[in-house]
Amino acid sequence: MQCPPDAVKNTPTKYAAQSRPFINSSSKTMPDPKPVVSLTSVALFNGLGDDEKRALEQCALPRKVRKNNVVIHDGERSDSLFVILQGKVKIYLNDEEGKEVIINYQGIGEYFGELALLGETDRSASVMTVEDSIFSIIEKSAFLAMMARHPNIAITLIKNLVHRVYGLTDQVKALALMDVYGRVAKMLTDLAVQHNDVAVIELRLTQQDIASRVGASREMVSRIMKDLTVGGYISVNKKHITIHKPLPHRY
Numbered sequence: 001m002q003c004p005p006d007a008v009k010n011t012p013t014k015y016a017a018q019s020r021p022f023i024n025s026s027s028k029t030m031p032d033p034k035p036v037v038s039l040t041s042v043a044l045f046n047g048l049g050d051d052e053k054r055a056l057e058q059c060a061l062p063r064k065v066r067k068n069n070v071v072i073h074d075g076e077r078s079d080s081l082f083v084i085l086q087g088k089v090k091i092y093l094n095d096e097e098g099k100e101v102i103i104n105y106q107g108i109g110e111y112f113g114e115l116a117l118l119g120e121t122d123r124s125a126s127v128m129t130v131e132d133s134i135f136s137i138i139e140k141s142a143f144l145a146m147m148a149r150h151p152n153i154a155i156t157l158i159k160n161l162v163h164r165v166y167g168l169t170d171q172v173k174a175l176a177l178m179d180v181y182g183r184v185a186k187m188l189t190d191l192a193v194q195h196n197d198v199a200v201i202e203l204r205l206t207q208q209d210i211a212s213r214v215g216a217s218r219e220m221v222s223r224i225m226k227d228l229t230v231g232g233y234i235s236v237n238k239k240h241i242t243i244h245k246p247l248p249h250r251y
Helices: 005-009 050-059 140-149 151-177 180-191 207-214 218-230
Strands: 061-065 070-072 080-086 089-094 100-106 126-129 133-139 193-195 198-201 234-236 241-243
Touching: 050 133, 050 140, 050 151, 100 207, 133 140, 140 151, 180 198, 180 207, 180 218, 180 241, 207 218, 218 234
Parallel strands: none
Antiparallel strands: 061 133, 070 126, 080 133, 089 100, 089 126, 193 198, 198 241, 234 241
16 A cells, blocks of 8 residues: 555655655764654554554654754644654743743653644644654645545544643643642653652753743742651652652642
């Protein structure tokens, strides 16, 4: 099975050369590690049949981007979905004074730009790599051509996007209804990955990163992190934050 001809024809040149490695602005090629996950294993495509998965994979294009490079810019025209096969990104906005507000961090198996496949919108935030990353990209033109042949892909995509909206609603509730400590505690818990008897946040976060994400001052975050450390709830080193026991419900 081949990707529909019109999907290939309309693919922009910046993603067209699949045979050569993608490089960043420094013109140095990245190492070529094997991606940890496949495109069709991510939650956005849960429920697809084998034929639909093959069609999806054949229309996807690879892109490798080094650490600290902007992948998309807030306000630019939206025309593609990015699935993270390896690495991590931060999603952020800049206010009128140039201050950065971090909305989220995403890693392996997560995705961004999904609304580009279904509507005519501009990017609502910027995305930057925080690690060397590998993406699988689906252009809107390719997706629309494929959807004509496999309409169930669109139905499945919409169902899975509904679940994503529920998750985003919970994040909005956290910002609106929780105090600063509650937002910090929720963020730490959400990012932590269980390792034996402790939970570890493997993403390297500064206090300013945390403050930007939860909408608070760095000084307030510093005070909370210090108190959690003194209480034996967490420990912090240069590489990661470790949660040793459940964080208290109240500060």
